[in-house]
Amino acid sequence: MYKINVIGIGPGFEENMTGQAIQAIKDSQVVVGYKTYMELIRPLTVGKEIVENGMTREVERCKKAIELAMKNKVVSVVSSGDPGVYGMAGLILEILAKEHDLSKFDVAIIPGVTSANAGAAILGSPLMHDYVTISLSDLMTDWSLIEKRIHCAGQGDFGVVFYNPKSKSRPDYLNKAQEILLQYKSADTIVGIVKNAFRDGQIHQISTLGVLDQLDVDMFTTVFIGNSATYVENGHMITPRGYQI
């Protein structure tokens, strides 16, 4: 069996990784990843064969990882956050399913703390009730489907987490999402944004849905929209679970 680990490194520093993730990297001969995230775990990869490249080159990276695994090297593909949430787990499995015999590969997926959970911890407890996770990137998903899902999230009074809320090529998608949610949610609905959760340069802000378009959001930011019961107390964004206190 060829061995590939797909490893969630969480927010990025070693203290936010699980012991299982650290051990799997240490046990690997090759470590593959996006260069920005590889920087974060550099101390763990000293002396190992490294394959790293830039953003949007995920397919190339995963194919290289598979090629090296087929040379009987133990390969780890690292993914920021959790590899199963807009990460590398699916891509590795998809390529193996389409182009190889998946039964010949031992793929271990090692979960990590995803941005929704890392960011929520910084804000307080915005995700204590049912919530949806939506990526606002239309690079690989039709915008019409993204819009439909935002409508559904609004109708269900879900908490909402937006991944990839903005980039230079789509500066207005978060504004469009805001407009849709305002059809269902009050302008006073609590929102929170977190940039670089548990990393250098961490910033967070709590505000309301009515002015979401005025907040400083970029591609390293995760956006949290409360449900109708979410409130703020002393700088904490709190979504009640429903306990009788």
Add this chain to the structure above:
Amino acid sequence: MYKINVIGIGPGFEENMTGQAIQAIKDSQVVVGYKTYMELIRPLTVGKEIVENGMTREVERCKKAIELAMKNKVVSVVSSGDPGVYGMAGLILEILAKEHDLSKFDVAIIPGVTSANAGAAILGSPLMHDYVTISLSDLMTDWSLIEKRIHCAGQGDFGVVFYNPKSKSRPDYLNKAQEILLQYKSADTIVGIVKNAFRDGQIHQISTLGVLDQLDVDMFTTVFIGNSATYVENGHMITPRGYQI
């Protein structure tokens, strides 16, 4: 400032916890938690003051933690998975907001790997696209709201994760959820269930929505419903992200 950590222990064993979570427990004088989960981290709490009790006694547990923090003890409240997803983070903040002066408390929420991400890693990559997280427990939420959210999840072709899918007092709620989803999703939609992810007794199974009611699901199981593009290859549940391979 009184110090309280709310710590996500992930699936439960030390190897699945983050370094930050382990360190926070080690630095605490008091550790508070549900006794089943406290068992999992027993080696970390030797020599510390322990407060543990049974399920459904969360409010009592959190109030005791606050009381001890107000005696200037460093207190950690442990929560399985991530404390911000149906966990203890919100309850601690809610009690402090209602009954105390929250500004006098330094509450550190330390994220962990939640059941959705742990279970997904066992199944393959079921959550690679937008998904919703819904608890099927109506102990603290009206069933009518839960039903509404299941409808919205179906309409939006989201992946769905059900927490608390079944208990002795509500053996048929998962069947009701299945019936609702079948109004929107094909009976062939891939589903996966994971019991005790990354714990002793781990079991998982992949099947289809049409026969979800026949699978062996209990309160320690997390249930995953694919979107319309989810498929199975060699025992892996794969939801495509949309990459051109």
